[in-house]
Amino acid sequence: MVCDYTGTAMAATKTSRATRRKAKKQGAPAAATRWTTRSSKGIRMLQVPAFSRIPWLVHGFSTRPGGASILEGKPALNLGFTEWDSRENVRENRHRFQSALGADKLALVPLLQFHSDSILCFDEPPTKPSRADASITNRPGLLLAVQTADCVPILLVDPRNRAVAAVHAGWRGTLQRIVTKAIGRMQMQFATQPADLLAAIGPAIGGCCYEVGTEVAAAFTAQFPNAAKFFDELRTGDEPNPLQWLNRMPPGHQPPPGKVLLDLPKANRLQLLEAGVAGKNIFASDLCTRCRTDLLFSYRKEASQCGRMMSVIGIRERGKARSMENR
Numbered sequence: 001m002v003c004d005y006t007g008t009a010m011a012a013t014k015t016s017r018a019t020r021r022k023a024k025k026q027g028a029p030a031a032a033t034r035w036t037t038r039s040s041k042g043i044r045m046l047q048v049p050a051f052s053r054i055p056w057l058v059h060g061f062s063t064r065p066g067g068a069s070i071l072e073g074k075p076a077l078n079l080g081f082t083e084w085d086s087r088e089n090v091r092e093n094r095h096r097f098q099s100a101l102g103a104d105k106l107a108l109v110p111l112l113q114f115h116s117d118s119i120l121c122f123d124e125p126p127t128k129p130s131r132a133d134a135s136i137t138n139r140p141g142l143l144l145a146v147q148t149a150d151c152v153p154i155l156l157v158d159p160r161n162r163a164v165a166a167v168h169a170g171w172r173g174t175l176q177r178i179v180t181k182a183i184g185r186m187q188m189q190f191a192t193q194p195a196d197l198l199a200a201i202g203p204a205i206g207g208c209c210y211e212v213g214t215e216v217a218a219a220f221t222a223q224f225p226n227a228a229k230f231f232d233e234l235r236t237g238d239e240p241n242p243l244q245w246l247n248r249m250p251p252g253h254q255p256p257p258g259k260v261l262l263d264l265p266k267a268n269r270l271q272l273l274e275a276g277v278a279g280k281n282i283f284a285s286d287l288c289t290r291c292r293t294d295l296l297f298s299y300r301k302e303a304s305q306c307g308r309m310m311s312v313i314g315i316r317e318r319g320k321a322r323s324m325e326n327r
Contacts, residue, residue: 034283042066043077043100048200048283051157051313057164058143059155059313060101061202061285063295068092071307078297080147080308097310098143106143106314111135113147113168117176119185133173134182138163138190143314149299150210150289152264153202153311154179154272156186163190164313171212174267175219183275194276199283201272202311203296206288207232207263210300217260226270232261 036047038060046061067077069089077093078085098104107125111132118132123139135144144166146153151170156179158164165182167173186192220227265284272282289298297307 035285040100041096043096045097045100046203046285046287048198050198050281050283051155051200054157054159056140056162056316056318057157057313058101058103058106058316059157059200060097061153061200061311062097062309064293064297064307064309065295067096069307071305076307077309078307079310080149082304082307084305085307094310097312101312103143103312103314105317106141108143108145108312109135109137110145110147110310111168115170115172117173117178117181119178119182121185121189133169134165134167134178136163136165136182136186136189138315140315140317143312145310145312147308147310148202148204148289149297149302149306149308150205152204152268153309154182154268155200155202155311155313156182157198157313158186158190158192158196159198160196161190161192162315163192164315166311166313169264169268171216171262171264174264174271175223177271179268180271180275183272183277195278197277198281199272199277201265201268201282201284203285203287203289203292203309204265205290205298205300206286207261207266209288209290210262210264211259212262213258214260216262220262220267224267229270230263230267232263 034049036049038045038047043066044063051057051059062077062079064076067075069076069078069085078090079093079097081087081090094108109122109125110129112129113133114131116133119134120130120132122135122137122142125142137144144164146166146168148168151168154167154169156165163186165186167179167182169178183194217231220230269282269284273279289296290301293301297309299306
């Protein structure tokens with residue numbers, strides 16, 4: 001799988017604590033705390049209660065612990081095909097994850113992700129993985145999936161029209177507004193109204209840790225009038241920070257920094273809001289993958305010795321949904 005984390009694994013940057021607290025706060029709106037951790041059959045997963053209350057919906061965000069793979073001497077739930085792990089382990093891990101979710105009967109629909117704005121609509125299980133970075137469906141029996149290890153996983157559900165989407169947004173996909181385009185496809189295919197949508201932004205590298213070059217910041221500035229809200233300069237003190245590299249206005253006479261901090265979850269949350277999704281319906285995890293490698297995988301921190309998490313969403317068969325509703 002292509003990695004889109006702007007460079008190889010890097011040592012922790014000596015930014016100030018105040019800067020990191022500020023960045024994490026910006027990426028964690030009020031809805032961020034409305035998540036639950038569920039353990040089943042030795043597998044630990046993250047879920048959003050607002051999604052779990054929908055009887056016909058199945059969803060989950062995988063974590064690192066458990067599984068058939070071994071990473072750094074510990075069992076790991078690696079759900080992506082990587083060079084360091086065997087395909088047999090990955091298949092077993094995927095089986096365990098689906099079983100823990102109660103989604104054994106659903107057909108898993110992963111993607112060959114390549115950091116694009118390509119979105120596919122599935123009416124039936126594909127015979128082989130397709131190249132795209134988002135998928136949508138309104139058909140029961142399919143479990144849409146995206147894989148991440150720092151990038152932003154976003155799950156969308158339209159409760160009114162029984163339609164769902166899974167979106168993979170790295171910085172390139174975010175720059176291309178992939179989540180906005182996924183909503184547009186749902187509007188065209190299923191008559192989805194953005195105001196009806198529920199959105200879950202899963203664990204990703206946070207604004208506290210995601211260093212990118214100023215060329216990335218310049219690309220965002222060219223596309224988004226509010227791009228300054230996505231970034232913070234790397235600093236060692238607590239001085240005011242007007243992002244001088246954006247405008248070179250006084251007192252910005254010094255050369256721009258070589259790196260800035262990009263808050264990808266926040267950038268995608270703002271795109272959801274601009275697309276018409278209600279703020280109260282957006283549930284953003286406040287977990288940073290690079291900060292929490294005890295629980296999550298981070299390519300930025302671990303490089304090639306890194307697993308992949310999977311975020312999934314699907315529609316249960318109607319008979320199954322009715323039986324769960326009666327419990």
